[in-house]
Amino acid sequence: MANLSVLFVKEKVINQSEKLQKLRAKAQKLVKRGLDQHVKLAVTGLSKSGKTAFITSFIHHLTQPKSKLPFFSLQQQERFIAGKLVGQDDLSVASFDYGNALNQLQLGKWPASTNRLNTLRLNIKYKPNSGLRAHLTDVSTLTIDIFDYPGEWLLDLTMLDESFLAWNNRQFALLKEQPRAAHSETFINKLSQFDWAQEVDFDQLKQFAHEYRDLLLIFKNQCQLTQLQPGRLIMPGELEDAPITHFFPIPEIDEQTLLSAPENSYLATLKTRYEQYKKDVVKTFYSNFFGGFDRQIILVDLLGALDKGRDALVEQSDVLKSLLKHFDYGKNNFLSRLFSPKIDKILFAANKVDHLSVEHHKDLALLLNNLVLDAQNELNYQGVMVETMAMSSVKATKQVQVKESGEILNCIYGKSIESEQLLTYLPAQPPMRLLPPEQWPKNGFNFPSFYPMLNAQHQLEHVRLDHVIEYLIGDKVL
Ligand SMILES: Nc1nc2c(ncn2[C@@H]2O[C@H](COP(=O)(O)OP(=O)(O)OP(=O)(O)O)[C@@H](O)[C@H]2O)c(=O)[nH]1
Ligand SMILES: [Mg+2]
Numbered sequence: 001m002a003n004l005s006v007l008f009v010k011e012k013v014i015n016q017s018e019k020l021q022k023l024r025a026k027a028q029k030l031v032k033r034g035l036d037q038h039v040k041l042a043v044t045g046l047s048k049s050g051k052t053a054f055i056t057s058f059i060h061h062l063t064q065p066k067s068k069l070p071f072f073s074l075q076q077q078e079r080f081i082a083g084k085l086v087g088q089d090d091l092s093v094a095s096f097d098y099g100n101a102l103n104q105l106q107l108g109k110w111p112a113s114t115n116r117l118n119t120l121r122l123n124i125k126y127k128p129n130s131g132l133r134a135h136l137t138d139v140s141t142l143t144i145d146i147f148d149y150p151g152e153w154l155l156d157l158t159m160l161d162e163s164f165l166a167w168n169n170r171q172f173a174l175l176k177e178q179p180r181a182a183h184s185e186t187f188i189n190k191l192s193q194f195d196w197a198q199e200v201d202f203d204q205l206k207q208f209a210h211e212y213r214d215l216l217l218i219f220k221n222q223c224q225l226t227q228l229q230p231g232r233l234i235m236p237g238e239l240e241d242a243p244i245t246h247f248f249p250i251p252e253i254d255e256q257t258l259l260s261a262p263e264n265s266y267l268a269t270l271k272t273r274y275e276q277y278k279k280d281v282v283k284t285f286y287s288n289f290f291g292g293f294d295r296q297i298i299l300v301d302l303l304g305a306l307d308k309g310r311d312a313l314v315e316q317s318d319v320l321k322s323l324l325k326h327f328d329y330g331k332n333n334f335l336s337r338l339f340s341p342k343i344d345k346i347l348f349a350a351n352k353v354d355h356l357s358v359e360h361h362k363d364l365a366l367l368l369n370n371l372v373l374d375a376q377n378e379l380n381y382q383g384v385m386v387e388t389m390a391m392s393s394v395k396a397t398k399q400v401q402v403k404e405s406g407e408i409l410n411c412i413y414g415k416s417i418e419s420e421q422l423l424t425y426l427p428a429q430p431p432m433r434l435l436p437p438e439q440w441p442k443n444g445f446n447f448p449s450f451y452p453m454l455n456a457q458h459q460l461e462h463v464r465l466d467h468v469i470e471y472l473i474g475d476k477v478l
Helices: 002-035 051-062 098-106 131-136 151-161 164-175 181-192 202-221 255-260 266-289 302-308 310-324 334-339 358-371 373-381 465-476
Strands: 037-045 080-086 118-126 140-148 295-300 345-350 385-390 398-404 407-415 422-425
Touching: 037 051, 037 151, 037 465, 051 080, 051 098, 051 118, 051 140, 051 295, 051 465, 140 465, 151 266, 151 310, 164 181, 164 255, 164 266, 181 202, 202 266, 255 266, 295 310, 295 465, 302 310, 302 358, 310 373, 345 358, 345 465, 358 373, 358 385, 373 385, 385 465
Parallel strands: 037 140, 037 295, 295 345, 345 385
Antiparallel strands: 080 118, 118 140, 398 407, 407 422
C-alpha cells in the first residue's frame, strides 16, 4: 500500500513538472517574442535622392552571408546569422520589387524612378550577446519595416500647414523668380489676362493644369528644383489625370477676392480642389503611412544641388527642414515604444559621395552638417540623437591616382551617364559650408553622374553603408 501511494505521488510530481516545463516554455516564447525587436525605418528623401538604391543595397548587404559590413557590430562580432525578406505586414500596399531593383544594379543600371507606394519587411536573425535576451535564447530576430514611395509625394506634406491663399501666393511668387521665370513667362501672361471670377469651364481648367504640370516637369528635370506641388500632378500614381490634381497657382489674390468669388467660379473651384487634395490625398497618405517610425535616414543629394547652383542648394535644405515638422521625434520609453513610437535617432546622409575623391568625403558631410545645423539643435533639444554622414549605397566609381606634371591627382573612374563613356575625372572639392553668393564659384560646380560599378568579383560595393546600418539599428541587436 505504502509503495503504491509513493508511486502515485511520484506520478503527480512528474505530471506537475511536465506542466511546469510546458508553462516555462510558453512563457519563454512570449518573452522571446516581446524581446524580439521591431523597427519601422523611415527612408526619407526628395525625388532622386537615392531612396530606392539605398533600400535595395540595404536589403542586399543584410541578406548576403559574405557582405562586407565591417563596421556593423553583428558582423564584427560574428553574431550575424542571416537576413531574409519575409511577408510584409500591410497587405494593401504593393511589395517592394527587390528582385528587379537588384537585377538592374547588377547589370550596371540604376533602378527606375518609383511611381507608387510599396513596402517590405526584412528579418535579421542574430546571436544576442547581452542582457535578458542572451539568457533566454540563442537566436533573436530583428524585424525591419520600410516603405518606398515617389519623392514628389513627400513634398506635398508641407501643404498641410498652408491655406489655399498662402499656398497660391507663395507658389505664384516662385513662378516669377529665377530660374523658374525663364520658363514660365508665357504661362504667367496667360494667367494674368484671365478672369478667375467667371464660371468655371472644367476643360479649360484641365488645360491650365496640364500646362502647369509641364512647367513642373521642366523645373524638376532641367532646373533640379524641389518645391514642386502638387506632387501628384507630376507623379500621379493611381491618380493619373484625376480632377483632384487639377489645380495650380494663379496671380496673387487677397482674402476679400477669395471670399467674394462665386461658388461656381474658377477661383472657388481651385480652392475646393486644393482643400480636397490636402484632405483626400496628402492627409490620407500621411496618416496611413507616415506614423509609428522609430528611426529615420534622410538621404540628401547635395552634389546634384551644388551642380544646379546656390538657389537649388538653399531650396533643397529649406524643403528638407520644413518636412521634419511632419514626423514625430522624441525619446522613447517602454510604453511609447509599444503604443506611439517616436523617432529617437535620425541620420542625415549626404548620398553619392563616391562622386568625390576620398580626401573630400568629409567636406560633403561638413556641408550637410552646416545646412541642417539649426534643425539638429532643435532635435537634440527634444532628446533625439542626430548624426551626419557622407555615404554611398552603391558605388559607381573607383578611386584612381593620375600623375600630371609630376603631381599626383586623386581622381575617380567610372562610366559616365552623360557620355556613356568610361572616364577618369578629377572632381572639385565641395564647399564645407553654404557659401555666400559672392563666394560662389563663377562657373559653378560640375559633378558628373555614373552608372553603378561592380567590383572584380561582380559584387556591389558601398561607401560607409556599414556605418549607416550600425547607427540605425546597431543598438537594437545587442
Ligand atoms: N553614385 C551614386 N549614385 C546614386 C546612388 N544612389 C542613387 N544614385 C543616383 O541617383 C539616382 C536616383 O536614385 P533612386 O534610388 O532612384 O532615387 P529615389 O530617391 O528612389 O528617387 P524617386 O523614386 O524618383 O523618388 C540614380 O538613378 C543614380 O543616378 C549611390 O549610392 N551612388
Ligand atoms: Mg525611388
